[in-house]
Amino acid sequence: MSIKIQSKLPKVGTTIFTVMSQMAMEHNAINLSQGFPDFPVSEKLIDLVYQNMQIGHNQYAPMPGLPQLREAIAHKIRHTGGIKVNIDAEITVTAGATEAIFSSVLATVQQGEEVIVLEPAYDCYIPAIEMAGGKAIPIGLNLPDFSPDWQKVKAHITDKTRMIMINYPHNPSGAILTENDIKELKEILEENPQIIILSDEVYEHIIFDGKTHLSVLKDEFLASRSIAVSSFGKTFHATGWKIGYVVAPEGIMKEIRKVHQYNCFSVHTPSQYAMAEYLQDEQNYLGVSAMYESKRSFFQNAFKDSKFKVIPSYGTYFQVLDYSEVSDMGDMEFAQYLIKEKGVASIPVSAFYSNKEDHKLLRFCFAKGEETLQKASEILCKI
Template sequence: MLPTPLSKLPDIGGTIFTEMSALAQECHAINLGQGFPDYSPPEALIQAVSEAMFQGLNQYAPMAGLPQLRNAIASKLQSQHGHAYKAESDITVTAGATEALMCSLLALVHPGDEVLLIDPAYDLYEPAIRLAGGRAVRIPMHPPTEADPVFRMNWDRMLSALNPKTRMLVLNFPHNPTGVTLKSEDLDALESLIEKQPILLLSDEAYEHIVFDGCSQLSPVSRPALVEHTVLVSSFGKTFHATGWKVGYCCAPAHVMAEIRKVHQYTIFSVSTPMQAGIAAYLSRTDAFSGLSNFYQKKRDRLVSGLKKTRLQPMHSEGTFFLLVNMSALGQRLEKEMAVRLTREIGVASIPVSAFYAAPNRPESNHQLLRLCFAKQNSTLDLALERFSKL
């Protein structure tokens, strides 16, 4: 007999992304659900990784990451946000943003701690908090209305949720799934929050280089009052159309990073050496980030333009490679029911936004919204729009 209880997460099953991708495959549907491109990384980057392999860089990398890649990350962040991270002590290369987030939460959240999440929230956060022994406290955004058709932060409610058990706030901007970005007034609100109670900030910035309409990405690390409280996480996989490579990074003050590395070294120890070497070489040879926002904005605009000819109403996306659509013209029903129906009946898979809430089936989690991924070839987007036009 196995000991009971066996599971630490008895109510957690497969993710909505796995479920909808499997349904898309079963129905031979176009997968605009799970967030991965259907095109390859830059050829020069693939060549740089291949060169690293042929040069013999195929054994373990240093636990914290290759020095040349950490130096490149430090230089990028200095230029981007004006903060000088020390490559030796403040930066760790991780197995994607996922591992960076998991290690940060396991290292920094103690049993009984409360961690604030912004609803709708990416589905990794709460299970990781629970594994660390903490409790997630979810603070809903103001949902879109006809008069104000965007999600907005509820900072008053966030401030009122602070108590002696509050340990951390998880940020995710540009925001998945809503596409909202941080504004200067949001950073002001974060400064007020930190002044009231000096908690940690875990800032998931996986879509940092995908921000639209001439705007710049704002991060809490750009503010001196916030940077010492912040763990910044990002993803080369999202940036370079290489999600399967699973290479990301984590940045924090040295004394905080020392704790994160304690978990990292016993989780995977180190990340793929040729991938790290190839990315570092690619970054040294090219301006790798400058064209990304424009590249994705063209795809966003293509999808928006096509959707306006259908019964799905596109909402505004300020960043990420996701776009929300309002499906209320098709009738009022649970978002997941509609996502499954569209996959089966017209052959396009999406993700219900309700899946990012704690209780997906409740009315307050269902705003008649579906999330579409536009990180796809133009031919893929055009075929999906053709199918949507049949609604």
């Protein structure tokens, strides 16, 4: 007789990213679904990891992260217009952004508390909230620009609201925050002292068209009430390394570290030494945007004469296409059709909504070589 376990996440199955990538592999399709680059990591960064392995930096790092890496992170924050951060009490190196988000939510959200989630949203947010015993309150972003409806957010705030989760530059749309969004967020926090912002900023260094990433860490008041999450994997196109960090005020970070130390304790030591040195050259992170902007423009231009409508992408390495003039199929059905019949894999944007809201939108990852992007776009434009 098999043992029966009551699931803590009864609505959760295999992630859409795994499903679509597996389907792409089975049908030998061009995989523009899962968000990983297909070009190599910097040889210098790889050499730094190897050198630190050879030196003998192979045992546990300190639980919050190496001091020299936390110092480099603090310098990067200041250099990009952010606040001065206490490296001992306000920065923790994590096993990727997902662990940072999970540990942060578990540490700060109590049973029965509510968390506002702006949708479409990355799929780890709501499961983390539910694991913490909280209740997710999904609020849809405005279409077609994916801007927040702050009046709607305010209308959903109750005395149980503990957190608002934001993600900019936004996955899947590539939308970014405006000065007005920052103003609205500050007003919400001023009126509701119990609320914390969890800001997923993993694409902070991938931003286009001369725009500026408006981090919560660039405003003293917002920073005092926010948890900011970042990812070296995204910035340095090394997603398989699973290394990121979280920044929060000391009182909040104290609780996050309590969870982090039992969630993974510490992060791959030679990679931390390597990152600390690699961050010394500011162009290693400041120069990322130009490379991705070129790829975004190349991919967008390929659709200028097609029936696909290009939704503006100001950051991330994702492009959303509106296919409403191409097909009447639902987005999941159309995404599967593209894989099986046309050989191109994408992600249906309905997967980013808790109610699977379908606006005939697909997300494509353009973190690929131009030859791959050219081939995929030629196939799509013929439909």
